[in-house]
Amino acid sequence: MSKQHWKGSVLLAPVPPTLVTCGTMEHPNIITIAWTGVLATHPPMTYISVRSTRYSYPILMEHREFVINLPTSAMMQAVDFCGVRSGKDVNKFASCHLTPEPAQTVQAPLIAECPINLECKVSSTKEMGTHVIFEAEITGVNTDERFIDSKGKLNLQQCGLMAYAHGEYFALGRKLGNFGDSVRKKKKKTHAPKKKQT
Ligand SMILES: Cc1cc2nc3c(=O)[nH]c(=O)nc-3n(C[C@H](O)[C@H](O)[C@H](O)COP(=O)(O)O)c2cc1C
Numbered sequence: 001m002s003k004q005h006w007k008g009s010v011l012l013a014p015v016p017p018t019l020v021t022c023g024t025m026e027h028p029n030i031i032t033i034a035w036t037g038v039l040a041t042h043p044p045m046t047y048i049s050v051r052s053t054r055y056s057y058p059i060l061m062e063h064r065e066f067v068i069n070l071p072t073s074a075m076m077q078a079v080d081f082c083g084v085r086s087g088k089d090v091n092k093f094a095s096c097h098l099t100p101e102p103a104q105t106v107q108a109p110l111i112a113e114c115p116i117n118l119e120c121k122v123s124s125t126k127e128m129g130t131h132v133i134f135e136a137e138i139t140g141v142n143t144d145e146r147f148i149d150s151k152g153k154l155n156l157q158q159c160g161l162m163a164y165a166h167g168e169y170f171a172l173g174r175k176l177g178n179f180g181d182s183v184r185k186k187k188k189k190t191h192a193p194k195k196k197q198t
Pocket residue numbers: 017029030031032033034035036049050051054055056057079080082083084085086087088164
């Protein structure tokens with residue numbers, strides 16, 4: 001296989017294009033963040049990576065709390081808008097017809113229209129070149145009840161989440177399998193007894 005070798009860049013894809021809310025119910029803002037991920041399972045730790053030039057940056061620094069809201073693919077326009085317009089100039093909740101709702105463990109509001117909201121408290125910040133990393137503990141998770149079945153299982157695939165890859169937005173598509181499929185023992189095929197030929 002022939003490949004071109006390029007200089008180092010952040011071509012990691014797909015990544016989740018999230019809507020991060022910061023501030024308070026009275027003065028909220030939304031910033032689209034794709035540089036985010038999981039740091040640890042226990043305690044549940046995440047991070048967001050934010051340029052210090054963003055309007056959201058001093059808000060995050062002051063309150064040290066935020067919510068990571070996972071948008072659906074139907075919310076693509078809002079995801080893009082909140083990533084190209086600044087809260088300095090526009091009220092993004094009003095412009096995108098999104099509804100702020102109180103969170104339980106942080107002052108920053110949730111976005112009601114997002115099926116999953118992760119409430120986060122910043123534990124540390126670290127400057128990293130162009131961005132500042134906000135490491136945070138996930139102190140609460142809100143999940144849309146429509147996607148929780150009678151056994152209490154969250155069916156995340158039904159939410160219609162989206163992905164971001166190299167400047168393009170995608171709707172998550174076909175399910176390929178489950179965790180552990182590669183090593184799970186296959187069920188033995190049971191053969192029905194052959195019928196006697198008459
Ligand atoms: C898909 C997408 C992903 C983005 N990811 C980030 C990111 O991870 N970190 C960041 O600082 N800016 C990111 N941006 C840019 C900010 O969302 C954008 O500058 C926004 O207007 C800042 O809003 P604010 O000025 O209200 O804080 C992203 C933009 C888009 C469209």
